[in-house]
Amino acid sequence: MTHHTHGDSCSNACCLKIQNLSVDIAGEAILKNINLHIHCGQMVALIGPNGAGKSTLLKAILGQREYSGTISFSAVGQRNRKPLIGYVPQSPAFDSGDPVSVADLFACCMSKRPTFLGVSKKMRQKVLTCLERVHGTALIDKPIGRLSGGELQRVLLALALEPIPNILILDEPLSGVDVEGMESLMEMLDEIRQKYDLSILITTHDFAMLPRYANQVVLISHEVLRQGTPKEVLQSPEFARAFHRKGAMEA
Numbered sequence: 001m002t003h004h005t006h007g008d009s010c011s012n013a014c015c016l017k018i019q020n021l022s023v024d025i026a027g028e029a030i031l032k033n034i035n036l037h038i039h040c041g042q043m044v045a046l047i048g049p050n051g052a053g054k055s056t057l058l059k060a061i062l063g064q065r066e067y068s069g070t071i072s073f074s075a076v077g078q079r080n081r082k083p084l085i086g087y088v089p090q091s092p093a094f095d096s097g098d099p100v101s102v103a104d105l106f107a108c109c110m111s112k113r114p115t116f117l118g119v120s121k122k123m124r125q126k127v128l129t130c131l132e133r134v135h136g137t138a139l140i141d142k143p144i145g146r147l148s149g150g151e152l153q154r155v156l157l158a159l160a161l162e163p164i165p166n167i168l169i170l171d172e173p174l175s176g177v178d179v180e181g182m183e184s185l186m187e188m189l190d191e192i193r194q195k196y197d198l199s200i201l202i203t204t205h206d207f208a209m210l211p212r213y214a215n216q217v218v219l220i221s222h223e224v225l226r227q228g229t230p231k232e233v234l235q236s237p238e239f240a241r242a243f244h245r246k247g248a249m250e251a
C-alpha cells in the first residue's frame with residue numbers, strides 16, 4: 001500500500017479534518033472550536049491535563065458523542081467517504097481469574113458462533129493472522145486476565161486492526177504499561193503506521209515518547225493551547241503552564 005503526503009496540503013493526500021468542533025455536555029463547554037488535520041501515515045499525539053477533553057474528542061471522532069462543527073475524511077479520489085476507524089479504548093480491566101483466552105476474545109468479537117462451542121480451526125487461523133500483525137501469535141491461548149499491560153494493549157491493537165482501518169485511535173495505550181513495554185508498543189505502532197499508511201491518533205501522558213514517535217503533538221485543555229512538532233509543544237510556555245512545570249521539558 002503506497003501513499004505519499006504532499007507537504008501540508010490536503011488536496012492530494014488523505015486527511016482527517018476537524019473544523020470548529022465543539023462539544024457541550026450538560027450545558028458545559030467541554031471542547032471549544034477544535035481545529036485539527038491528521039494526514040495518513042502520521043502519528044498525532046493528543047495531550048492535556050486530566051479532564052481536558054481528550055477522550056471526549058476521540059469519542060466525537062468515533063461518532064459516540066454529539067458535537068457541532070465538522071469532521072470529514074478524504075482520501076485520494078474519494079472525498080467524504082466514511083473512514084474505517086480502529087479503536088483501542090482506555091484501559092479496560094479484566095479479572096485476573098478470567099478464564100477467557102485471547103482466542104475466545106477474538107472469536108466472540110469476530111464470529112457469530114457462540115463462544116461456548118469452542119473456537120473453530122478456521123477462526124483460530126484468522127486469529128493467528130491478526131495476532132501476527134502485532135507479533136503476538138504466542139499470546140493466542142493466554143487467559144486475558146493474565147496478560148501484562150503491554151500484552152493486553154497488543155491484543156487490543158490486533159483487534160482494532162481487523163479489518164485494517166484508515167484511522168487508528170488509541171486512548172492512553174501507555175498507561176499501565178512498563179517502560180520496556182511502552183517502547184515496544186510505540187515501535188509496533190510506528191511499524192504499523194508505515195506499513196499500512198495509517199493515521200494514528202493517541203492520547204498519552206508519557207511525553208518522553210513523543211519526540212521519537214509523534215509527527216505532531218496537540219496540547220488541549222478544552223481548546224487547542226498549542227500544536228506543532230513534539231519539540232515545539234513540549235518546550236512551549238503553554239505546555240509548562242498546563243502541567244505546572246517550571247522548566248521547559250527536554251525534547
Ligand code: ADP
Nearest residue numbers: 025026030048049050051052053054055056057
Ligand atoms: P480527558 O480524557 O482529557 O481526561 P474527558 O474527555 O474524559 O477528559 O472529560 C472531559 C470533561 O468532560 C470532564 O470534566 C468530564 O467530567 C466531562 N465528561 C466527559 N464525559 C462526560 C459525560 N458522559 N457526562 C458528563 N460529563 C462528562
Ligand code: MG
Nearest residue numbers: 054055056090
Ligand atoms: Mg481520557
